[in-house]
Amino acid sequence: MVTKNQIKLVVSLKQKKYRSQHKLFVVEGEKMVNELLYSDCKPFRIFVNDPKLLEKFENAALVSSKVLGQMSNLAHPNGVLGVFYMMQEEEKVNPDWVVVLDTVRDPGNLGTIIRLCDWFGIQELVCSKDTVDCYNPKVLQATMGSIARVNITYADLDNYLKNTSLPVYGAYMDGDSIYDVQLPQKGVLVMGNEANGVSDEVGSYITAKISIPQFGGSTTESLNVATATGILLNEMRRG
Amino acid sequence: MVTKNQIKLVVSLKQKKYRSQHKLFVVEGEKMVNELLYSDCKPFRIFVNDPKLLEKFENAALVSSKVLGQMSNLAHPNGVLGVFYMMQEEEKVNPDWVVVLDTVRDPGNLGTIIRLCDWFGIQELVCSKDTVDCYNPKVLQATMGSIARVNITYADLDNYLKNTSLPVYGAYMDGDSIYDVQLPQKGVLVMGNEANGVSDEVGSYITAKISIPQFGGSTTESLNVATATGILLNEMRRG
Numbered sequence: 001m002v003t004k005n006q007i008k009l010v011v012s013l014k015q016k017k018y019r020s021q022h023k024l025f026v027v028e029g030e031k032m033v034n035e036l037l038y039s040d041c042k043p044f045r046i047f048v049n050d051p052k053l054l055e056k057f058e059n060a061a062l063v064s065s066k067v068l069g070q071m072s073n074l075a076h077p078n079g080v081l082g083v084f085y086m087m088q089e090e091e092k093v094n095p096d097w098v099v100v101l102d103t104v105r106d107p108g109n110l111g112t113i114i115r116l117c118d119w120f121g122i123q124e125l126v127c128s129k130d131t132v133d134c135y136n137p138k139v140l141q142a143t144m145g146s147i148a149r150v151n152i153t154y155a156d157l158d159n160y161l162k163n164t165s166l167p168v169y170g171a172y173m174d175g176d177s178i179y180d181v182q183l184p185q186k187g188v189l190v191m192g193n194e195a196n197g198v199s200d201e202v203g204s205y206i207t208a209k210i211s212i213p214q215f216g217g218s219t220t221e222s223l224n225v226a227t228a229t230g231i232l233l234n235e236m237r238r239g
Numbered sequence: 240m241v242t243k244n245q246i247k248l249v250v251s252l253k254q255k256k257y258r259s260q261h262k263l264f265v266v267e268g269e270k271m272v273n274e275l276l277y278s279d280c281k282p283f284r285i286f287v288n289d290p291k292l293l294e295k296f297e298n299a300a301l302v303s304s305k306v307l308g309q310m311s312n313l314a315h316p317n318g319v320l321g322v323f324y325m326m327q328e329e330e331k332v333n334p335d336w337v338v339v340l341d342t343v344r345d346p347g348n349l350g351t352i353i354r355l356c357d358w359f360g361i362q363e364l365v366c367s368k369d370t371v372d373c374y375n376p377k378v379l380q381a382t383m384g385s386i387a388r389v390n391i392t393y394a395d396l397d398n399y400l401k402n403t404s405l406p407v408y409g410a411y412m413d414g415d416s417i418y419d420v421q422l423p424q425k426g427v428l429v430m431g432n433e434a435n436g437v438s439d440e441v442g443s444y445i446t447a448k449i450s451i452p453q454f455g456g457s458t459t460e461s462l463n464v465a466t467a468t469g470i471l472l473n474e475m476r477r478g
Contacts, residue, residue, distance in 0.1 A: 213476070215360030217360070230467075235473075
């Protein structure tokens with residue numbers, strides 16, 4: 001049985017305030033829900049709108065398409081909606097590289113960066129408090145399930161960077177070429193805001209500015225922050 | 240004076256059919272329009288909805304906000320709309336690397352890839368005929384003006400790859416690690432569809448399958464095609 005209060009609760013999770021309050025978040029689609037079910041993520045409840053789907057999702061609750069539509073963040077809900085408990089933030093004892101995001105605003109960018117961290121085995125992603133919420137539905141859609149495998153914390157970067165003993169690399173337009181910099185085994189990589197780059201406050205903790213060289217006399221202003229993160233993580237891991 | 244027929248023409252450019260017929264396309268926003276005005280792109284006509292903007296765009300036509308809204312592809316039109324002639328497809332005599340896209344469907348991905356080609360000095364981007372139209376407004380928005388600096392052609396890939404004398408590299412999940420492959424000075428890089436990768440037909444022309452290694456026991460299915468293109472172009476250029 002699904003109570004009205006439960007429906008109300010799930011609908012409320014569209015807002016960050018209620019996600020934080022209940023420590024719950026929503027993902028949609030068979031594939032995404034399955035990925036999380038097979039991860040360390042604990043399910044709160046799964047909802048489906050078709051009895052046939054109960055074979056695939058044993059303990060799911062059957063609701064009408066209308067109710068699923070109310071709960072859904074999609075224009076065209078696709079039959080399966082999972083509510084999961086947020087992962088507990090656990091500080092990794094000894095991460096090798098930490099990625100720090102300074103005010104990344106675009107959900108697609110954050111989602112892609114989480115997926116990249118997962119791909120390149122980055123255990124620790126630290127976001128400034130004004131970076132977009134990682135449980136935002138658009139972020140989750142872009143992570144493709146990687147959300148369960150990367151430890152994401154929201155922190156006061158001033159405080160975080162003041163206390164790290166690792167060298168702090170920052171991505172800048174005018175930094176030293178990554179082809180000339182010998183990246184160490186461990187460090188912090190700071191990526192800045194889409195329009196303004198790394199803020200001055202955070203910039204004061206940077207020990208080395210790095211950049212991705214441009215070729216062929218191009219006058220492109222900058223690379224997309226997610227693409228740049230991918231290139232830098234690849235540089236880090238290729239050794 | 241702006242005639243009704245001219246307005247009708249600009250509105251029709253929302254459809255690929257009419258863009259191809261008239262060889263015209265639309266970009267929006269002061270920054271994008273300016274980037275194209277300072278490129279090799281020839282303007283057909285610029286439209287603004289505020290007399291003050293006539294100082295910045297000398298030969299622009301002043302229209303009402305209502306008319307600009309009709310012409311615009313944006314939910315919130317931002318005052319400046321430029322109609323430009325499509326670049327002529329010119330075959331580069333001696334490109335070093337050519338990027339080939341096999342059925343890339345997402346406008347944001349194509350836009351990001353065009354921007355990456357610009358950044359890494361790739362002169363030649365060849366798209367399969369079913370790749371999303373590069374003059375699609377969402378593609379243009381993601382290119383950030385790079386559209387004017389990359390030579391983009393739509394071709395029958397079967398025919399194109401049959402006739403190239405360059406080695407053809409394809410991005411695959413199970414290819415050889417790019418860290419172990421010595422990339423030559425010249426070649427073709429084939430990137431596949433978001434969901435299905437490189438098609439079998441195109442795959443028959445691949446001389447070497449390459450892949451980006453995964454780290455830390457990650458089970459991420461794949462990287463986003465635009466991100467993967469960025470990493471591979473960086474590998475190509477870093478030497």
